[in-house]
Structure formats: structure tokens, C-alpha cells
Amino acid sequence: MVRYLFAISMIGCLFLSSCSDNNTVFEEPMAIRDYQTDSQILSQFVDIDKTTGTFYINPDKKVTATDYVFNQNREQLMMVSPLNRSRFESEMDYVNGIISANKRDGNSTLILTTMASANVVNSDNHRLTVHKNPKGREYSQNIKAQLSIDKNETSSGSFHFTDGMNMRVSSSNSTTFYISRVAFVSDTDCEEGFIVFAGVSINSIPYNYILELPDINGKYLRLKGKSMIGNGNLSVIID
Numbered sequence: 311m312v313r314y315l316f317a318i319s320m321i322g323c324l325f326l327s328s329c330s331d332n333n334t335v336f337e338e339p340m341a342i343r344d345y346q347t348d349s350q351i352l353s354q355f356v357d358i359d360k361t362t363g364t365f366y367i368n369p370d371k372k373v374t375a376t377d378y379v380f381n382q383n384r385e386q387l388m389m390v391s392p393l394n395r396s397r398f399e400s401e402m403d404y405v406n407g408i409i410s411a412n413k414r415d416g417n418s419t420l421i422l423t424t425m426a427s428a429n430v431v432n433s434d435n436h437r438l439t440v441h442k443n444p445k446g447r448e449y450s451q452n453i454k455a456q457l458s459i460d461k462n463e464t465s466s467g468s469f470h471f472t473d474g475m476n477m478r479v480s481s482s483n484s485t486t487f488y489i490s491r492v493a494f495v496s497d498t499d500c501e502e503g504f505i506v507f508a509g510v511s512i513n514s515i516p517y518n519y520i521l522e523l524p525d526i527n528g529k530y531l532r533l534k535g536k537s538m539i540g541n542g543n544l545s546v547i548i549d
Contacts, residue, residue: 348394349486351386353511356402356424363413363420363431364406365487365510367399398486405487405508405539412506421479421519423509428517437525438494438503443476443518455548459490459535466533468497469548473522478547480516481509488540494523494531502526507544521548 357368373383412418416434423429430440454469471494481488493504503523523531533546 342391342393343389345394345397348390349398350511351383351390352395352398353425353486354383355387356510358422358424358427358429360429362410363422363429364409365402365422365424365508367402401486402510405489408489408538409506409508417504419503419505421505421507421517423481423507423517425511430519433503437523438505439522440477440505441520441522443520445518453547453549455533455546457492457533457535457546459492459537459544459546460542461537463534463536465495465535468530468532471521471523471526471529471531473524473527475521476549477519477521478516478549479507479519479545481507481542481544483509483511483540483542485539485541486511488542488544489538490535490540490544491538492533492535492544492546495534496526497530497532502531 352367354373355367355369355371356365357371358364359366369384369387409420409422412420413431417437419433419438419440420431421428421440422431428442430442432439454475455466457464457466481490487510488508490507491504492507493501496502502525533548535544535546537544
């Protein structure tokens with residue numbers, strides 16, 4: 311009798327064990343991080359494809375100096391939720407589409423900014439040419455024009471343009487990607503050239519550029535800008 315009861319109890323234990331293995335209702339679901347956390351991690355790995363002039367995720371990018379030894383940031387990248395990564399890549403593809411369309415147009419100069427670097431793609435018509443300022447960060451007190459760009463179209467006052475003027479750019483963005491457009495407008499409301507700024511995440515580091523507009527050198531211009539994508543602010547200073 312004892313042996314009989316023992317056999318029944320063993321069968322019951324095996325049955326319960328089998329049910330618990332196959333029944334996912336009682337399994338603890340895998341934790342999924344919020345999109346903001348994962349997008350901040352992904353933003354650190356965004357790089358610029360110099361051939362296509364578009365953004366892409368570079369898993370081999372060294373975010374910090376310690377990554378050359380420990381590569382802890384790469385481990386964080388591997389922990390990103392596939393669902394969040396898919397959403398991030400969809401947003402990036404949309405921005406890349408706008409960048410590519412402007413590049414094909416051949417009239418716009420593009421400035422692409424990641425969290426650690428910036429790249430200039432000049433227009434094919436060479437009407438407006440932008441170069442990185444080799445002197446790096448320089449802060450002049452002699453500001454000719456200043457523009458703070460948000461969703462609403464804003465304009466600066468007129469200024470006397472001469473080739474070789476310095477343009478300082480910084481951004482403060484609370485969304486993943488941003489795109490802003492800045493036009494150089496004559497006194498007859500004609501756009502003499504424009505720049506499309508595209509970037510990822512917050513980038514408050516000022517970047518300096520040298521401007522050349524040979525066709526209208528010595529004339530008066532004003533800046534006109536508007537945010538196309540993103541929820542933030544782009545600051546442009548001409549000095």
C-alpha cells in the first residue's frame with residue numbers, strides 16, 4: 311500500500327513539473343526598458359556614412375576611452391530591446407530619406423551632426439560653400455546675426471555678408487533626431503543659399519564653420535530658419 315501511494319505521488323509531481331514547464335502564464339515576463347533609455351544608448355552609436363552622407367548604427371564605435379579595454383557601452387547596446395531598436399531605426403530611416411532627397415536636389419548644403427562629430431556635405435552648385443573652421447572654437451563679441459530656431463519660422467536682422475565669415479552652431483534637442491533649415495535671404499526675399507542641419511540627440515557643443523557665398527559677397531542678407539523635425543532648439547550665430 312505504501313509503495314502504491316508513493317508511486318502515485320511521484321507521478322503527480324512529474325505531471326505538475328511538466329505543466330509548469332509548458333505553461334507560460336506563470337513565467338515572469340522579460341523586462342523591456344522604456345524607449346527613451348534605449349534611444350539614448352543607440353544615439354551614442356550613430357555614425358555618418360561618408361559615402362552616402364546618411365546616418366547608421368555602428369556597433370563597433372568606441373563611445374568612451376574605456377571601451378577600448380572593457381567595451382561596457384557595447385554590452386549596453388546588446389541589451390537594447392529589439393522593439394525599441396526597430397522604432398529607432400525607423401525614425402533614422404525617415405531622417406535619412408529627407409537627407410537623401412536634399413542631397414539629390416543639389417542646391418542644399420548639409421551639416422550632419424552626431425553626439426561626437428559633425429560632417430559637411432556641400433551642394434553641387436557651389437553657390438553656398440561651408441567649411442569647418444580649422445581654428446576650432448572661437449567666440450567673437452562682434453556678432454553680425456543671431457537666430458534661434460524652433461517650430462515657428464524666425465528671421466534675423468540684416469547683416470553685411472563677406473566671404474570667410476564664421477558661423478557658430480549649437481543645438482538642444484529633446485527628441486531622438488532633429489532637422490532644421492536655415493536660408494540666407496536677400497533684401498528681395500530671394501534665397502541665395504540654404505543649409506539643412508540634421509542631427510541625433512542632444513548636442514550642445516558649438517561647432518564653427520566658415521561661409522562662402524561668392525555670388526553675393528558684399529551684399530546684405532538675413533537668416534531665416536525653421537525646425538522641420540524634432541522638439542528642440544538650434545542656435546546659429548554669424549560673426
